[in-house]
Amino acid sequence: xxxxxxxxxxxxxxxxxxxxxxxxxxxxxxxxxxxxxxxxxxxxxxxxxxxxxxxxxxxxxxxxxxxxxxxxxxxxxxxxxxxxxxxxxxxxxxxxxxxxxxxxxxxxxxxxxxxxxxxxxxxxxxxxxxxxxxxxxxxxxxxxxxxxxxxxxxxxxxxxxxxxxxxxxxxxxxxxxxxxxxxxxxxxxxxxxxxxxxxxxxxxxxxxxxxxxxxxxxxxxxxxxxxxxxxxxxxxxxxxxxxxxxxxxxxxxxxxxxxxxxxxxxxxxxxxxxxxxxxxxxxxxxxxxxxxxxxxxxxxxxxxxxxxxxxxxxxxxxxxxxxxxxxxxxxxxxxxxxxxxxxxxxxxxxxxxxxxxxxxxxxxxxxxxxxxxxxxxxxxxxxxxxxxxxxxxxxxxxxxxxxxxxxxxxxxxxxxxxxxxxxxxxxxxxx
Amino acid sequence: xxxxxxxxxxxxxxxxxxxxxxxxxxxxxxxxxxxxxxxxxxxxxxxxxxxxxxxxxxxxxxxxxxxxxxxxxxxxxxxxxxxxxxxxxxxxxxxxxxxxxxxxxxxxxxxxxxxxxxxxxxxxxxxxxxxxxxxxxxxxxxxxxxxxxxxxxxxxxxxxxxxxxxxxxxxxxxxxxxxxxxxxxxxxxxxxxxxxxxxxxxxxxxxxxxxxxxxxxxxxxxxxxxxxxxxxxxxxxxxxxxxxxxxxxxxxxxxxxxxxxxxx
Numbered sequence: 001x002x003x004x005x006x007x008x009x010x011x012x013x014x015x016x017x018x019x020x021x022x023x024x025x026x027x028x029x030x031x032x033x034x035x036x037x038x039x040x041x042x043x044x045x046x047x048x049x050x051x052x053x054x055x056x057x058x059x060x061x062x063x064x065x066x067x068x069x070x071x072x073x074x075x076x077x078x079x080x081x082x083x084x085x086x087x088x089x090x091x092x093x094x095x096x097x098x099x100x101x102x103x104x105x106x107x108x109x110x111x112x113x114x115x116x117x118x119x120x121x122x123x124x125x126x127x128x129x130x131x132x133x134x135x136x137x138x139x140x141x142x143x144x145x146x147x148x149x150x151x152x153x154x155x156x157x158x159x160x161x162x163x164x165x166x167x168x169x170x171x172x173x174x175x176x177x178x179x180x181x182x183x184x185x186x187x188x189x190x191x192x193x194x195x196x197x198x199x200x201x202x203x204x205x206x207x208x209x210x211x212x213x214x215x216x217x218x219x220x221x222x223x224x225x226x227x228x229x230x231x232x233x234x235x236x237x238x239x240x241x242x243x244x245x246x247x248x249x250x251x252x253x254x255x256x257x258x259x260x261x262x263x264x265x266x267x268x269x270x271x272x273x274x275x276x277x278x279x280x281x282x283x284x285x286x287x288x289x290x291x292x293x294x295x296x297x298x299x300x301x302x303x304x305x306x307x308x309x310x311x312x313x314x315x316x317x318x319x320x321x322x323x324x325x326x327x328x329x330x331x332x333x334x335x336x337x338x339x340x341x342x343x344x345x346x347x348x349x350x351x352x353x354x355x356x357x358x359x360x361x362x363x364x365x366x367x368x369x370x371x372x373x374x375x376x377x378x379x380x381x382x383x384x385x386x387x388x389x390x391x392x393x394x395x396x397x398x399x400x401x402x403x404x405x406x407x408x409x410x411x412x413x414x415x416x417x418x419x420x421x422x423x424x425x426x427x428x429x430x431x
Numbered sequence: 432x433x434x435x436x437x438x439x440x441x442x443x444x445x446x447x448x449x450x451x452x453x454x455x456x457x458x459x460x461x462x463x464x465x466x467x468x469x470x471x472x473x474x475x476x477x478x479x480x481x482x483x484x485x486x487x488x489x490x491x492x493x494x495x496x497x498x499x500x501x502x503x504x505x506x507x508x509x510x511x512x513x514x515x516x517x518x519x520x521x522x523x524x525x526x527x528x529x530x531x532x533x534x535x536x537x538x539x540x541x542x543x544x545x546x547x548x549x550x551x552x553x554x555x556x557x558x559x560x561x562x563x564x565x566x567x568x569x570x571x572x573x574x575x576x577x578x579x580x581x582x583x584x585x586x587x588x589x590x591x592x593x594x595x596x597x598x599x600x601x602x603x604x605x606x607x608x609x610x611x612x613x614x615x616x617x618x619x620x621x622x623x624x625x626x627x628x629x630x631x632x633x634x635x636x637x638x639x640x641x642x643x644x645x646x647x648x649x650x651x652x653x654x655x656x657x658x659x660x661x662x663x664x665x666x667x668x669x670x671x672x673x674x675x676x677x678x679x680x681x682x683x684x685x686x687x688x689x690x691x692x693x694x695x
Contacts (some may be wrong), residue, residue, distance in 0.1 A: 162643070163637060
């Protein structure tokens with residue numbers, strides 16, 4: 001291989017990721033020249049179609065950006081619209097939102113761990129192949145995933161594009177019977193997730209160390225999910241209203257997703273960022289199990305993010321149990337949110353990372369301008385930078401093996417390409 | 432199916448969409464193992480890195496046709512498939528992204544991209560049936576899990592799937608849900624929307640927002656005064672119809688009716 005001066009690797013369509021993407025790598029004289037994660041998912045222009053819609057519509061409309069994490073879109077949209085209208089939804093209503101979000105984390109992370117990512121560690125084309133060799137293991141994953149979906153179904157009405165979320169809260173509150181049912185489901189989920197963590201801990205992780213800026217929401221006394229302050233590992237905390245000054249997007253020719261940087265540096269958002277910025281705020285029992293699974297206080301290897309996802313599912317299960325146990329019905333399913341002219345900002349932690357929305361609402365309650373920055377768009381520059389380093393040390397591999405390893409590396413970031421291609425803000429082209 | 436006894440080959444294709452409808456298949460947690468034993472996955476990029484060659488006995492197609500490349504690809508998928516079933520509002524009606532059909536692509540691109548010339552995008556987002564013959568359209572944003580399983584098992588058994596075309600009102604009656612419009616004056620598109628979801632929204636105290644698209648013979652003109660009575664302006668009624676199934680002809684007409692009433 002070494003005598004070749006030029007080498008091109010192409011993955012035409014990435015498998016086991018959400019959405020449509022491809023990879024292009026060029027190597028010249030033993031140096032990786034160019035790495036492009038090409039996103040060809042057709043653009044759907046959400047920021048344009050939101051203009052002129054009523055201020056109550058963004059939660060339903062933006063959930064359609066992503067079928068894997070619709071709750072994340074609904075939560076960020078609600079927060080941004082409520083911020084514009086000067087209303088804060090907290091107390092038990094806020095806890096119910098957190099419970100709903102825990103359901104999505106369990107479902108989405110378990111989908112990624114078992115169905116999208118684990119086949120790479122098991123050398124299988126897909127997890128359905130396990131049906132013949134280890135059906136019990138596959139059933140455990142599906143049961144855990146279903147537990148997350150059941151939470152979303154009870155709180156949201158259905159697992160994909162829930163209908164029960166509204167600006168101000170919910171259309172109806174869950175009954176005690178429904179919550180008791182979830183509590184029963186979660187007892188088994190707790191067993192399943194601990195076994196999952198033990199299983200994932202036994203995987204063999206390729207080595208790769210990254211030194212990006214990390215970005216995640218943080219809260220003083222708990223793991224941030226449905227609220228919190230955007231915090232950069234180096235940049236420090238900043239107000240969500242300043243998000244667009246810190247995170248800048250620009251368009252590149254090879255992608256329908258805009259690329260983003262944090263204060264000029266590539267940054268990573270998602271499980272690794274959350275773990276490194278907020279891991280110490282997890283309950284002691286979760287941290288103890290994480291340590292037992294081999295996860296240190298800091299994690300700089302993206303291949304190990306599957307481990308962080310498993311810890312986050314464990315946390316989401318325990319957090320859901322806690323919320324259900326302590327639940328007292330609020331006085332009504334939603335707070336009144338009358339429209340008023342203004343700008344609102346909202347950020348929450350989607351399973352894949354920080355998801356930011358901004359809406360400018362006019363005095364008639366119509367959306368004048370919308371900005372959505374999804375996690376995968378933020379991660380794209382970091383992923384390309386990491387792939388460059390990853391490939392450079394593996395140039396001795398033949399094309400087929402190197403391509404396979406690149407695909408695998410991309411899947412560690414759990415890119416949600418459907419999300420990434422569907423945003424955007426007024427872009428500055430630096431190309 | 433062919434007379435030769437072999438495992439039917441299933442393919443799942445994605446066009447312009449959110450992935451939610453194909454995820455519905457992976458959300459069949461209780462049935463997935465049984466299903467995996469009945470069919471061979473020929474192509475399902477979201478779930479498997481393995482591809483088997485065509486022909487495919489059943490192709491499930493998610494997403495609308497929104498780029499020139501997709502236009503070519505859907506023709507190839509049709510040629511390779513014995514049965515082609517479109518799944519979800521994007522594939523059956525152009526989806527929420529078809530809202531651009533009303534406004535015009537250049538205006539939309541200017542909002543989102545500084546350099547629209549980098550982007551491969553057709554002027555309109557259209558349903559799959561506008562380009563190739565489709566054997567069955569399964570509605571919903573997203574589709575319903577039980578309906579999906581009914582369709583897949585029906586094709587495996589070589590029988591016609593039972594997919595009703597009546598309104599959501601029937602499902603409220605079946606479920607025993609009190610009518611939200613009659614009892615609470617909640618605006619609801621249930622009377623003009625196709626059944627299939629199980630009438631989830633009214634069961635949650637919310638009016639139907641039409642994500643399964645129009646029923647077979649919707650009387651949208653008769654619904655308009657009811658919506659108005661319950662506080663929905665003509666402009667809001669037009670927006671309601673112009674959401675996830677804006678390009679379904681009956682909903683497009685209903686939105687026009689509302690707009691005309693507003694102007695007149």
